Amino acid sequence: MKKIFAMLLALAMLLGAMAMAEAVDVTGDWYCTEMIQGENSFNPADLGLKIVVTLNEDGTAIMDAGEPVEGTWTIDGDTVTLKEEGAPDTVMTLVDGNLVIEQDSVSMVLSREAAQGFTPAEAIEAAAIEDFNGTWEAYKAGAFGAYVDMSALGGTAGLSIEDGALTVHGTLFSGAEGQTVTVEFVDGALKVSMDDQGDLEICLLEDGTLRMNMINETMTVEIYLRQAEETPAA
Numbered sequence: 001m002k003k004i005f006a007m008l009l010a011l012a013m014l015l016g017a018m019a020m021a022e023a024v025d026v027t028g029d030w031y032c033t034e035m036i037q038g039e040n041s042f043n044p045a046d047l048g049l050k051i052v053v054t055l056n057e058d059g060t061a062i063m064d065a066g067e068p069v070e071g072t073w074t075i076d077g078d079t080v081t082l083k084e085e086g087a088p089d090t091v092m093t094l095v096d097g098n099l100v101i102e103q104d105s106v107s108m109v110l111s112r113e114a115a116q117g118f119t120p121a122e123a124i125e126a127a128a129i130e131d132f133n134g135t136w137e138a139y140k141a142g143a144f145g146a147y148v149d150m151s152a153l154g155g156t157a158g159l160s161i162e163d164g165a166l167t168v169h170g171t172l173f174s175g176a177e178g179q180t181v182t183v184e185f186v187d188g189a190l191k192v193s194m195d196d197q198g199d200l201e202i203c204l205l206e207d208g209t210l211r212m213n214m215i216n217e218t219m220t221v222e223i224y225l226r227q228a229e230e231t232p233a234a
Contacts, residue, residue, distance in 0.1 A: 045117030
């Protein structure tokens with residue numbers, strides 16, 4: 001009898017644990033921390049976007065992508081469904097502790113903590129010309145306060161610098177790959193005019209990276225570069 005009772009008790013504990021595992025608490029705030037389109041991944045904070053979904057215990061929901069919209073939510077297993085009057089349902093799936101929305105060709109990952117956006121370091125005003133020496137590879141690009149990884153642009157960019165002589169590399173320098181120019185060193189920054197590429201101004205930043213401003217008549221594009229292990233191909 002004791003053996004049977006122990007077996008029943010173990011079974012009850014197992015079923016209870018399974019029930020607790022199924023009853024996932026999804027109430028609270030969920031922040032969009034990643035947007036995926038094809039092979040590219042974007043941090044919404046880098047793009048100046050803040051998307052928050054709040055699931056309240058009473059079944060109401062607030063979806064805020066710049067303007068709060070009220071709705072309701074239900075959960076069935078790993079699927080959370082948001083309902084908003086006059087709009088199609090939004091379906092979110094629990095995956096590895098996150099909520100994932102598949103919408104058109106974009107996947108949005110929502111997490112419990114908000115994403116941190118890219119914050120460039122400050123420029124070093126007293127940099128010396130030899131501080132720029134080395135081979136540099138671009139990893140981030142920005143314009144108008146929004147930033148994306150270079151991989152999302154479908155191209156590469158890099159610089160080789162040696163005591164004021166600058167060689168550009170990569171597919172984003174159309175028509176100038178492998179071109180070497182002598183730059184002007186002014187107020188701790190490297191400056192050069194590159195015809196079709198516009199004016200370049202390169203600053204050394206406090207975290208050891210470079211910011212290259214590509215300036216033309218209509219806009220300024222910021223390219224951020226870090227030390228590369230190998231010289232990039234032209």
